[in-house]
Every structure is written in structure tokens, then in C-alpha cells.
Amino acid sequence: MVYCFLIHTVCPGGSRLLYWRVFCPDHSSPDGQLSAEQRAHLQKEELLAVARQVRSAVSLSRQASGRVLMEVAVGEEGVALQEADGGVLRLRAGEPFRGERSALWLAVQSLGFTLLCEPHENLLLAEGTLRGLVRRCLDDLRLLGPGSEVLLKSDRIDVLLSRLLPHGQLLFLNHRFAQSLEKGVAAYTSK
């Protein structure tokens, strides 16, 4: 299963977490040693560490491919998605999580979308799921426009995740199943 889903910035200025959803609490320390508050703080730090590593990977990848980022306007999300850089990063055991993890990422303009998985996860499925999530996020939330709504409309992403990635479970959805679920999400977001 997927450990968490992150949306963060990947511009050179710094990495800021815009959205995060952790599905499986990481029991890196036995209960009783850390208070709930400390554990929450630790979790946040770990997610920031992941975002930083992904930002670094994105920047190196873009540098190596030498591709120039074109400005994409609102309404051209499909183009942006096609042009997106994608990759997968190996996070060693201890950096920062106890066990090894794989960070699947997709970078669209200055936004990074990351899925953190167990190493033996079906990465083909995870990649497909991530693309689907990003497509819907771009379409629904107009993330590429000014005055980004991701911060205030995070409940829409919550619902999207509850259908397409419920409790971190990757789903084998053919186009009919996916359509059916997306109809449900569209119904929610139109309210």
C-alpha cells in the first residue's frame, strides 16, 4: 500500500508542502517514547525531507534533459501533464524512514506530486494511479493558475483519494470502473 501522497513545490526557492495525506502511521519509535505531539512533528519533518529530496531529483532531472519549461496557462492542463517529468527515487532505510521506500514523483511546472510506496509495490500500477490523480487535481483545482486553490480546497483532494486511493490502497481499475468512481468525485466537487 501507499504510505503517503504529497503535493509540494519544486521550484528552486524551496520546497513547501501544499498537501499531505499519510495513510499508514510509521511506527518508527515504540509507543510511549514519543508524545502524540512529538510524533506528529516528526512525521511532518519526515515529509519535508521527502519533499526536499524529490525537489532535488526534479531539478537534476530537468537540468540533465535540458528541457526548457514553457509557461502553460489554465485550460491547457492536458499539455502540462504530457510535458511533465516523472521518475522514481529510492529512499534508503533510515533516510528518513526506518524501512526502505520508493518515492514516485511527477513534476508539472513548479508543482511536485509524490507517492511514497513500499519497495515491493506494483510500480506500474502506482505510476498509472499517480498520473490519474495528477490529471484530476490539475483539472479540478486549476493548480496552474494564480491564487492556487489547493490550500483551501484540500477536501476535494481528500475525496478524490478516498475513491481512487482509499486508505492508500492502489486499485486495479479499468476504464469503466475508473469512470464510475470519477463520476462520484465529480458529483462531490460540483456541490
Add this chain to the structure above:
Amino acid sequence: MGYLADRLIGMEIQDAELQKFYGKILKLIQGREFGHDAIDSLQRLHLILSASKYTRMLPPELQERLLALLVSSPIEQLQVLSSAVLRETLPPSGQKVNYSQDSSNPPNTHAAALMLSQTASRDDLSSLCTQLMRNLEGRVPEGPVHSLTHTLPILNTILTYSPGSLTEDHVTLLNKKLVDWLRYASTQQGGGVSSGGFFTGPRSRQPGPIGELDGTVSGDFFTVLCVGQTFTEDQWMNVYSFSMLRHWLLTSSSGSSINATADVANRLQLSLSLSLSHSTDDRSEVDGSVVSMVSATSSSSRLLPPKERLREKAFQYCQRIIEQSDRKAQKRADTELQKACLVEAVCILNCVCVEDMSLVYRAFPCVKALYGRLSSDLSYARVLLPIAQFYLNHGDTVAVDCECVWKLVLGRFPAELYNDSFLAHELLRFLRQNLENLSLRVPQYTNAFPNLFKFLAWDSPAVVDDFIDLLPSLVTPGTAVELLHTLLDLPCLSSTLILQLRSAFLPITDSSGRGLLSLEAFRSPNYRGLFLFLLREEAGSGDTIARLNKLHELLAEAVSWPRVVQCAQTVPILLHVYFNTVVKVADEKLLEQLILVLLERSSLLLNIHKYAKEIHRVFSCHLLRFCKLRPSLVVDQSHELLEFAGTTANAYSREDIFTHVVWVLGEHLSVSSDSRCSVELITSCFETLEAVLFEVTSSSPPPGEAHAAPRVITSLMSALSKLASRSHDLIPRVSLFLSKLRTVARGGSVPWCSNEDDLASILTRGEELWSLLKVPSVAQSVLTPPPHVSTPQWHRDANVAMPFQLRALTSLTNLAHSN
């Protein structure tokens, strides 16, 4: 709104303001009707809480109200927002939280999310499991279809981080339900109206059978690769079941406490009863193998215990998936899904075969056929990796030759798909996870490094970590020299791969006139051999190219390409790993060869900014280590080392290595390191170094070079002094030089050193050495300390151990007395 969001994040909201906001929200959500205000406020509250530096605690009334909304509100948006807000706050301490409306119904999905995020106790999770299972078993619940579908993902989460919460009963029940959903889901499409009515009117439309992805009607049981207009609940559960199947099979089998002997006993009993029941059928031979009887007929699997039955059904499901994936899907997204399903199916087959070896005989033909179908299609490369894993795990059992598989995985994939970052990640992970097995069973592995390095040359930052883990396994005495050359030439390989891709895309006659020189060279038949060597797939055809200089010339414009620069930055790290490994496996002869390579290649490196400097640093460090480990190397290689040290130009262009070569000569050219070290050798070395020192300190540096670094001069002086201390008639020559140096420098500036401080340190060192050499015997023991001084072993030294012995004896006798 955007402005507000930024403002809220930018500043830490004041506590008083926040309390007022809490009060306002409470009022808004107290009633039964909720307007936009309530929703907006909750969204803002969530934003404030998630942007806070530290986790807050909500006032109890607000917390209670939000919890109530989460659990019982019919409006999903309120459930979602409440769940999101509560997840960002600290749970109320001590109190028991109710996540569901009543104890008979399990929590809704958003409430369950909150519960799982608050790391509930094992007992709480166990009772949640019981609630969920009861829900699955009992009558169809009144809620919407999707209320049931979150059950399996929730159970999977609990399975992941608290597997002990599931009892034996839970496991058994889930095994049974999974079988039902996976194998016996409806093969008719879902009806239009789920009115809950028990009979359909004569006018109602028959929904029709499910179909396959290529548009044909489905002829077998329902799977994730079947389509319909709408789906029934058990068809949804089929999807959720398959999605968690692999994890379930892996976890429930390893965690299960059913011991192996009980299992075998069950199967024995089963086979006996089966053979009796078959006495009326056509006489199938009851062969000696117990287990083959059980798996021979699928209809009799009803008699299997739930876990084994699930295994059998999982097996059949995977076979069906593999067959269905051969169909040409009408939509591209479905083609991608077919690939993902194939990966999953093969992994599950692998898993069940590991559990039950007899299944290998049934699974292998299927996997082999799949391999045959896909092996020539590179777009299925990622599917072939789990197949390779299957062959690695079970190939021996069926005595199948797996060589073709390795030719693909170690040959074609790296050679042609090096720029597929996902394939690179998965292939390298496959190698890492099976390293032991590979080293034993796949002899081609250690010769495959020229190919495997293509992944590294293309995208170093992404895979360098994997290579740090893999490189030690690739270092063998037979290929060590070639491997070293290949590592040093990685930036050249990187450039070549870029050229290879560009060459494929750009037309042969690029009339735009911007033609890259390197691209022309790549395509020119004159230099084909150079590039072909770099692109070779296997080791063994030669250590390196003879015309390295020419190659570096041709690639001159590549030194600024970002990909090449990134690659060059990872080479030093890998060299460290290489050298650390090679000392463990190398014999003296190999170490000698490696020293020669170090000396030779230090001037034959692609001219990337800072690359040579970094490589020299690594070389110097390990040269030192080698010579410390086997001091006799210095005597054996004295000719080559002296040649290097005697070339004054090296003191300027390869200062780091030069200094270290001089140091090892001074340190290890002695009788105590190697009895073959003669007076003649010491003298000849002395004269060589003396000549260089004279040259360096007599005039300005050659045009284009900076001044010689101070440590070049001090290391030469120290080396000469050390050599002189071993052959005393050389001492006057050193002393003469040192006093002359003092005189010359007293004049003020010298042409060979521009910095006053540097000159001062050189002079100080000179003074120390000069004073030391005035007393030759002292100089000898200081500059060439005997081994027992430089590597003390106090506990073994007879003279020193005595005090310890005495002390031990004394304390023992004291004890004896006091008792």
C-alpha cells in the same frame, strides 16, 4: 481567497483571534442547516491548523461537535472536513472516542481514516475488524454500495501496521470471502436500479453479460479486466479483493501460526479421501506424490482448508488475467492496466509457488508461454522482470535453462532501455534483492557491468545509490582492471549515450550547419571502434581503448553537458567503493597492476571541470592504503614510481598524486619494508628526487603553470631525509641543500614561491630536518621507526605485558586473602 490563504500561512495567528474563530465555527456548525459560511470556515480552520508549526488542541466542545459531524452527518463534505480538521489536532487524552454511530455499524470511511491516523490500540483495531467482518458477512447493508467497498482497504491498512489485530477467525472468514469475490462474482452486468426489490418486473431490461477489454463477450469468471455498463457489488469487491490479494497472501502466510506439519497432515488426509472418492471415476493413478493429487482437480478444492482454497483460486485468477492480457484492449489506459495486472499476476504466482512447491509444475508452462509472448517486445520490459524473478526462484525446480532470460535482463534491457528511469529503478532493485542468488547461479552477472553502467551513465543521481550497493558484487580479480577503466570512462560513456540517441533522432545530413563535432565523430567510420568499445555489452574484450587521448579530444564539447557533469560527480564515490572492495580480493600482482593504472590514467581523464582533481584525490588516498597494506609493492614498482616522480612536470600538473608517490617512496623504500631494498635502489631514488627538488626550487615555474604547492617541496625534502637516514652517506647532500635553501630564502623572495607564509613553513620544515639529520642515529629512528614502534601491540609485547601480569596476579592473591 488566494490572498487570504497566503496571509494565513505567512503569519502565526494570534491565540485570542484563534479562540474567537473557534467560537464562531462552533456556532455555525451547531445547528442542522449548514450554509457556505460553515463550509468556508471549516476549510479555513483546516488551513490554519495544517500551517501551524506545532499541533494544536481544539476546545473540547468544538472537538466533540466535529466528531459528531464526522460520525453521523449525512453530508459527505462535512465528514471529509471534520476528518481533515481532527487529523491535524491532538486527540483528546484518556477519553474513549466513538468513531461510529453505533457499535453494530462500522465507522464510515472518513471516520475510519481518523481512527487509523490516531494509532489506536490493538484491541480497538481488533474490534474494528470484527465490526467490519460482521458487516461483510451479514445482510446487505442499507447504505450506498460504496460503504462496503472501503472495508478491504481498511483491513489492508490494519494488516500492514498491526497484523496482530486480526484473529484466526478474522483470517479464516476473510479467506472464505475473498474466494467468493474473486472466483464467484456475478458474470452479469449490474442492473440499472438498485431498488432492493426482490423481483424484477417482466418489462425490466436484462442487463446482459460482462465483456472483455477487446469488446468481445466474456466467457469465464469475472476479473478486473472485465467491463460492463454498471457493476454489481460483488464485482466491485472482486476489484478490491484482487487489489489487496498479494499483500494478503504474503502477510497471512508468514504470520500464520499453523505449523508446517499440521499442513502436511491435512493434505495427506485429503489425498486419502480424494483417492477414495475417485474410485468410481476413471482410474487416475495414485502416484506417490501426495500433493499432486490435491492440485490435480479444481472441483475437489472445495475440500481444501480456506487458506489453501484461496491459494488455488488466486492461482486460477492469475492464469485468467494472463490469458486476458493477450487481448488487444480498445483503450490505451486499459493496455497500461493489462501490464500492471500481468506484473501482479506473476508476482502472485511466484508467491503461491513459494508457499506450495507443487504448484510450480502447473504455473511454469503458463509463465513460460507468457515469456515467449513478451520477450521480443521492449514495451513489456517491466513485466519481464517479475518473470525473471519467477525463473530465478523456480527455474531449478523444473530444470529449465534460464539463459535467455538473463540475456534479456543483463543484455538487451540495459543496452536499449537505459533511459527508462522506471525500468532502471526496478531492474537495479531486482539485482539488489537477488544478489546472492545471482552471484551463485548467473555467471554472466559479473561480466555485465559495461551494460549495467549505462543506467548509471545516463541518470547518475537517480541510481548512484543502487550502484553503491551493487558495485562490490561486480569486483572480481579477473575483471578488476577493466572495471577500473570503465569507471574512469563513465563520463565518456555518458556522452556516447547522448550522442547515440541524438544520432537516432537527427537526420544524417544536418543541413542546418550546427552539426556537432562529436556527433560527426560518432557517425564517422574512422572512430566507430572507439565508440563501439564504450557501448560494449560484456567485459572481457579488453581493458580500455588505446586511443583514449583521441576519444577525449572528440568529446571535448561534451564536457559541459549537464548529464555528463552529473555523471562525473558520482565517479569519485564509486571509486572509493571500488578500491575498498578490491583490497579485499586482490593479490599482490593485481595491486601492482592497479598502481600502474592509477599512474597512467591520472593524466588520461576527460577534461571536465574539477573531474581530474577529484579523481586524483581518490587515487592518492588509495595509493597510500595499498602501499601501507603491502609495503613491498613500492620496491616491486619502484621503476614506474620513480619514472613518475622523476618527471618534474608531474609536480605541477598532477600535484596531489605526485606528492603521495614521493611520500610512499620515502616511507616504504627501506629494508624494514622489503628485504630486497638495496643501497643502490635507495641511492638511485634519492638522486631522482633530488634532481626534481633542485629543478623546482631553482627557477620560476614553467609557463602556464602556477607555483609548485608548498607540500610538493616539503614532501620532497622529507622523502630525501628519510632515504638519507637509511644510507648515511647521503646525509651531507641533503644537509647541504637545506642550508643553501635557508641562505637563499633569507634574501626575501624567491622565484619559485610567491606566498610569504608558504615560504616560512617550507623553511621551518627544512630547519627541523636539518637539525634531525645532524644526529644520524636519531634521525634514523625518527624517520624510519621500526615496526614495533609504529604499530604498537602492548598486550603482546613481552616487556610491557609484565606489569599487567603482575597486577592481575596481585589482585587475585588479594582476593584469595580476603576470603
